[in-house]
Amino acid sequence: MDKAWWKEAVVYQVYPRSFMDSDGDGIGDINGILMKLDYLQELGVNVIWLSPVYQSPNDDNGYDISDYKAIMTEFGTMADFDRLLKAVHERGMKIMMDLVVNHSSDEHPWFEESRSSKDNPKRDYYIWKPGRNGKEPNNWESIFKGSAWEYDERTDEYYLHLFSRKQPDLNWENPKLREEIYSIMTWWLNKGVDGFRMDVINFLSKDQSYSDGAIQHEKQYGDGSPFFLNGPRIHEFLQEINQRALSGHDVITVGEMPGVTPEEAQLFTGKDRGELHMVFQFEHMDLGKGPEGKWSNDKWKLTELKRILSKWQTGLEGDGWNSLYWNNHDQPRVVSRFGNDGKYRIESAKMLAACLHMLQGTPYIYQGEELGMTNVAFESIDEYRDIETLNSYDELVHSHGWSKERMMSAIHARSRDNARTPIQWNDSRNGGFTKGTPWIKVNPNFPEINAEKAYNDPNSIFHFYKKLIQLRKEHDIVVYGRFELLLPDDERIFAYTRSFEEEKLLVLCNFKEEQASYTLPEELHAYSATKLIGNYDQEEEGISSKPLQPYECRVYHLK
Ligand code: TEU
Known part of the structure; x- marks a missing residue:
């Protein structure tokens, strides 16, 4: 397995609007990020991915760009950005920019x-x-x-416009347009940025037939995705992006790719392909999708989650590379979704963290995940800001006859705004995020869940993440070990091993509120085992035969 710094890195996603407000206008900003760099350095992350900071009318919170070479007025100035980049570099960290070039703003x-x-x-x-x-x-x-x-x-x-009407799609068939994009990328690279997260990058190449899509479930519109997902020229465009913009720069790249399979991802990330380092796949995020898409919020099964993640682990082994994530600015909070945000919030947040960070790939932490921040349940639709949530409410309640209660409960589970409430820094007013009125309300649980409290508690989720990141730096096996799933049919436990040279890691994670016992393959007992990390304290020699406690995780190093 080839070694690379971007495989060894941990990326932390900042959604600037909700991170930290330095000037009291209620909107997070670049100087706010500067104020919190010590915090990020303490956590140990290597790369900061900034969701878009460019000039934008904010129809979709910056994913609608009206000037690719200017900073959004609400976030600060280019001089602020330059100071941030310098300060990040001085701390030995890097900045990854969000590149949104499937569409621009209609105000561009x-x-x-x-x-x-x-x-x-x-x-x-x-x-x-x-x-x-x-x-x-x-x-x-x-x-x-x-x-x-x-x-x-x-x-x-x-x-x-595949997204809002204020986000017209750019025409990648036009070579002049492509040159404009490469020159923008080069401009940022010359400034010294360290990489790009490429927004819906597998939507760039449209099938030129523009045929109708299939209509499902008696819907009004058809599904055009077969005509724009991984379209006919997508690999050519990505290779051109490399040749014309990225080559000669040692940067990290990740392509956001809804609807991608491991076979396609292998082509996008294969080491001799000259395309991307890794992709964000969505199969595990799509668990629970039903006839009404994400709003159906159907039940999900652990065996399904395991099947999907193992398929990606083995599918990209050796040549491609995985990105690892549980949530981002478009997804609900993981502790509310796959964990337990009530009685076992702390245990389950730690278990989920270990389960993800011990997989093979580059882990991404979404801001607030390291604090175990939870979904929010605002009472009224008026408190929501996200365009997808508001448009969906309008359509499902006003045209499809959903009751308000049904829609609000879907929103509480699935809205993108779950991820977008401000970071809870301390227990002062507005969780310390702003001295003004926040653009979206703070989750009322901030007196209980906040960074200051987590920082002062050695047993907090924050310190657990810090330790996981440390383990990655200390053990090659955490980065490079080969993955193998154990107990595939178990509905309670996610168990796997990683193998590297003569060593193994054994990872045991209980996803349920009940105790769970297990039987491991005999050969694992032949090793001498030390526990690297866990979320319940019990130190004993060797692999414990005790059942896992609710949401318990244990990671053993076998030699
Ligand atoms: O998201 C792309 C995408 O397909 C997601 O929108 C996803 O389907 C949806 O959010 C699920 O609720 C990217 C950005 O991450 C997102 O914030 C932008 O709104 C979108 O592109 C348009 O730029």
């Missing part, structure tokens, strides 16, 4: 030109089509609900 000057006339030189920077019988060019649904096409009367054509 390119789009303003593009929509102005059919013969404008920038017309083909975006995807324009004439209507079909006075309606949209095809039946595709936008990921944020409604049609994926918006009519523009100025030129009597429709433009494609």
Whole structure:
């Protein structure tokens, strides 16, 4: 297995709007991140992934960019950014930027030109089509609900927007547009940024037929994804991004890829392919999806979660590389989703952390995960800010007849705003996030769950994460060991080994509130075992035969 710094790294995702507000306007900012660098350094993370900080009208909180070379006014200035980059580098850490180039904002000057006339030189920077019988060019649904096409009367054509109508898709078929993107990337690389997380990067290449998608469950719109997920030219575009922008820079790259399989990911991340280091796959995040997508919030089974994660572990072994994540700014809080955010919040948050960080791949921590922050349950839809949540409420309650109660309970489980409430720094007003009025309310559990409290408690989730990160630095096996699943049919325990040279790791995680006993393969008992980390204290020699306590995890080093 080839060694690489980005395999050994731990990445921490900052969602700047909700991280720390330095100036009292209620919105997190770059100077706020600067104030918390000591905290991140103490945790031990190597790379900070910044969700978008570019100029944006914030229809989708910065994922709609109107100027790729300017900092969002609410977040600060380019001088603030330069200071942040310098301070991060001085601490031996790196910054990964969010690259959102499947679409821009409709307020980007390119789009303003593009929509102005059919013969404008920038017309083909975006995807324009004439209507079909006075309606949209095809039946595709936008990921944020409604049609994926918006009519523009100025030129009597429709433009494609896979996300909101304020996020028109860029036309990657146009070589001039591609050159613009490479020059933006080069501009940031020359500033010294250390990598890119590439937003929905497997959506770039659209099948040029723009055919109708299949309609499921008597829906109004069709599913266009077969025509834009991993489209015909996607590998060519990624290789070109490398040749024209990334080559010669020792940076980290990860592509966000809904709908990707391990076979495709192998092509995206294979070491001789010149595409990406790793991808964010979504199969484990899609557990519980039903007829109404994520809002169905169906039950999930541990055997399914294990099957998916093991398939990815073995599928990319040796050549590709995995990213490891439980949550991000689009997903519910993991302790509420796969753990227990009540009685066993601390135990289950630690168990989930160990379960993920001991897998093979580069781990990503989403801000607040290291504190065991939980989902939030605002009473009224008026307290929500996320465009996907608001549009879905509108559609399901107003057009599909869902009761408000049913929708609010789906929102409490699945809304993206679960991840976007401000970081709880201490038990002062607004959890210490802002001296003003926060742009979205703070989770009311901040007096109990906050960074100051966690920092002062050696048994906290924070210190557990710190130890996991430390173990990664001390043991090659944590980074490079080969994964093997144990007990595949067990609905309570996620158990696996990692193997590297003569050593093994044994990881045992109980996902349930009840005790769980287990029988391990005989050969494991032949090793001498030391416990590396666990979330219940019991120190004894060798692999314990005692049942696992509720949400207990144990990691043994076998030699
Ligand atoms: O997300 C892409 C994506 O497909 C997700 O939107 C996901 O399907 C959805 O959030 C599930 O609820 C990326 C960004 O991470 C997200 O924040 C942006 O809204 C989106 O792209 C558009 O840029």
